[in-house]
Amino acid sequence: MKVKFFAYIRDKEYAGCKETITQDCEDLRQLGEQLSRQYGERFRKLYFSPDGTDFGEEIIVLVNGRRAEFLDGLDTRLTKEDTVLLFPVVAGG
Numbered sequence: 782m783k784v785k786f787f788a789y790i791r792d793k794e795y796a797g798c799k800e801t802i803t804q805d806c807e808d809l810r811q812l813g814e815q816l817s818r819q820y821g822e823r824f825r826k827l828y829f830s831p832d833g834t835d836f837g838e839e840i841i842v843l844v845n846g847r848r849a850e851f852l853d854g855l856d857t858r859l860t861k862e863d864t865v866l867l868f869p870v871v872a873g874g
Contacts, residue, residue, distance in 0.1 A: 782806065782863045784816070790840075790867050795824050809842060810855040812865065828867075841868040 785800040797820070806812040817825035827837050835854060836842055842849040843866040849857050859865070 782812075782859055782861055782865060784812070784865045784867065787866065787868045788871065790827070790869055795827060796820050796867075804861065806859050808853075808855065808859055809844070809849055809857045809865070812859060813855065827869075839870045841870060842866070843868070 782804075783800060783802055786796045786798065790796055791799055796816075801816075801819075803812065803815055806815055813825075813828045817828060827840055829835070830837055836850070844852060844857055844859065844863055846866075849855075
């Protein structure tokens with residue numbers, strides 16, 4: 782599946798790229814674990830809540846254009862044809 786990163790998640794402190802291709806992830810939890818192993822602890826802290834049971838408060842995850850929180854959250858099933866988009870929460874005025 783394709784994973785695309787947006788805004789500061791593209792920076793070297795997190796992913797360091799605009800997108801990646803990944804394999805063998807059954808759900809968003811496994812994807813987060815795989816990406817955390819690849820990109821490190823700072824990425825893990827962004828992707829997961831402190832207790833690891835939900836997404837972090839500063840990330841928006843979409844699967845094929847649909848917000849994961851309105852699907853099955855971290856348990857949202859994935860296929861190799863899916864596109865996952867990772868956005869930071871942005872505040873403005």
